Amino acid sequence: MVFIHKLGGSKRKKMLTISELEDAVERDTETSRIKELAVLLISAMRDWPTFNQVLINDFVREAKAYFGNPLTIKQIESKEFILEEELSAWRAEAGSALAEMIDISSRFENEDNFDRIIENILKKYKEK
Known part of the structure; x- marks a missing residue:
């Protein structure tokens, strides 16, 4: 999936869970557009009606299956x-939260590709 980056060949970097992303955003004391986008993404993931969903990838896959791909x-x-x-x-x-996230990213970051927004x-937050 686009969110897992290779490290030194075939090793893979651990994916952030929804809770890990929430924690990283909460620890982030900066005010930034990317933080605003992350808050909207977290809101969308928390509203999504899948019980005990843990992985961001699972949410993205389900959202695309429901709304369409590209999202x-x-x-x-x-x-x-x-x-x-x-x-x-x-x-x-x-x-609604995802649409707002894409709209803000498009207007202020010049990026409307959902996958790239998620990657950004x-x-x-993988670094936090």
């Missing part, structure tokens, strides 16, 4: 939510 604001906005379905409202909330967030 774009247009894909999110065109998704028809059935509010009578219990999980649909949570997916709509998560989608994880790159910053």
Whole structure:
């Protein structure tokens, strides 16, 4: 997956979990656009209706399967939510946070590619 980077050949760097990302963002005392994006990503992951989801990769895979791949604001906005379905409202909330994340990144970071936005967030917080 795009979030696991090779280290010295075939060794792989450990992936951040949702909780690890939350902790790293909480420890980050800087005010930055990437932190703002990370907060929106965490919000989306916490709203996503999968019980005990731990890995960021799993959330990304499920969000793309639900909204479409590539994941774009247009894909999110065109998704028809059935509010009578219990999980649909949570997916709509998560989608709203993802759309806001993509919009902010597009306007201020000149990046609207969902995968690259995630990579940028994880790159910053893997180092924390």
